[in-house]
Every structure is written in C-alpha cells, then in structure tokens.
Amino acid sequence: MTQIRNIVILTGAGISAESGIDTFRDAGGLWEQHRVEDVATPEGFARDPELVQRFYDARRKAVQQVAPNRAHEALAQLDRAWEGELLIVTQNVDDLHERAGARRVLHMHGELLSALCSSCDSRHEWREPLSERPACPGCGQPALRPDVVWFGEMPYQMDRIYAAIRRADLFVSIGTSGAVYPAAGFVRDAREFGARTLELNLERSEGSYWFHESRQGRAGELVPAWVEHLLMPS
Helix, strand or coil: CCCCCCEEEEECHHHHHCCCCCCCCCCCCEECCEEHHHHCCHHHHHHCHHHHHHHHHHHHHHHCCCCCCHHHHHHHHHHHHCCCCEEEEECCCCCHHHHHCCCCEEECCEEEEEEEECCCCCEEECCCCCCCCCCCCCCCCCCEEEEECCCCCCCCCHHHHHHHHHHCCEEEEECCCCCCCCHHHHHHHHHHCCCEEEEEECCCCCCHHHCCEEEECCHHHHHHHHHHHHCCCC
C-alpha cells in the first residue's frame, strides 16, 4: 500500500477485553459495580479519596496479572515494521501495548502504572497501592493519586495527537465505543484532513457512519488480518 505513509491508530477498551480487562462501563452506567461519578471524576475523589484509591489499587493489581492478546501483538508487529509515521493513541490505561512490544504509543487518558502528585505535578512509575498514602518521590508529600484522566479533566498530549491526525493518510479505530469525546471526534478530523478511515470493532459503534469502512468481529482476529494485509509487499 504505497499510497499510505502515515498512520494514526486509536484503541479503546475493546482491544483489551480479550485479555480479561473489563470494558469501561456497562449499560447501567456502572464501572465494576461503582457509579462512574464516584470513581472517575475529580468530585468523586474529593468526596471519598479512600474509595477511589482502593478502586484503582485493585485495577492496578489486576492489570499486572493479564497478558497482551493477538491484537496487541499485531500492532506491535506493525510498529516494528512500519517505516512511515505511526502513532498508537490509546484510551486504555493498561500497559498491554507496551508489553506486546509497541513503542510508538500515547496514553491520552493516563496510565494505571503511574502516579501523579497533586502537590508538585510530578509523575512516577507506580505498581504498589496508593491507598496507604505513600510519600511522593519528588516532593515527599502524601499527595499521590492515580495518573488517570477523569471526566472533566483534559486528556494528555492533545496537540501531538491532532498534529499526527493532520499528517495521517490512514486513521484506524479499534475497539472503541465512539461515545467518549474528544476521541470520538478524531475520525471526523482525520476525514477533514483527507485521511482514509477504518473501524475495527466487535459491533458497529456510535460513530461508525463516519468511517469509510467498518469491519465487525473480535479484535484478536480482525487486527492481525488487517496488519498482515497492510504489510504485504505491494
């Protein structure tokens, strides 16, 4: 596919679901039996920081016990082989892309295995519980919180994401609901700048009609097949 040089890939909860990580929330608006407002907003953290810290402690522990699946491995293969620009923008806070071997990854919603200090704004790799209020390695204050972007907060590195979308020849969305902004609007931005757009999802998303092509099926089957086709000698 010589006409494609620069690629932006957006991944969501659907790509990690086959590794055993729950998708963001169920139809009742609950996230692992908690109201989203209670565990994924600054207001929820202010009301009950102990609940929020325990919630993310459990998720941090769980994510370290699962493994990347075939979809993650296929994108890592693409990352290694693709000679043009490639950016994997993930909404996921797990590290499965990296563990599969991908390097060109941007976590727009933060990372579970990172802690953010509310006092000095420093970030630190973190694998242990935060509910015990450990001191920040940077400033010494017991002010660490999950380095996760909550509702009402600005996703990370948006300037870099939009710059990559402007240069993209191909935009691919994998395992996303098409309901959470600003990520849900990336496909429209990509089309506006002339990129071809492709959706790979278990079922049609809320934004499927924006894509030039939408394929339905398991990420572990769709993504390796797409990568294999993309990397075929032209």
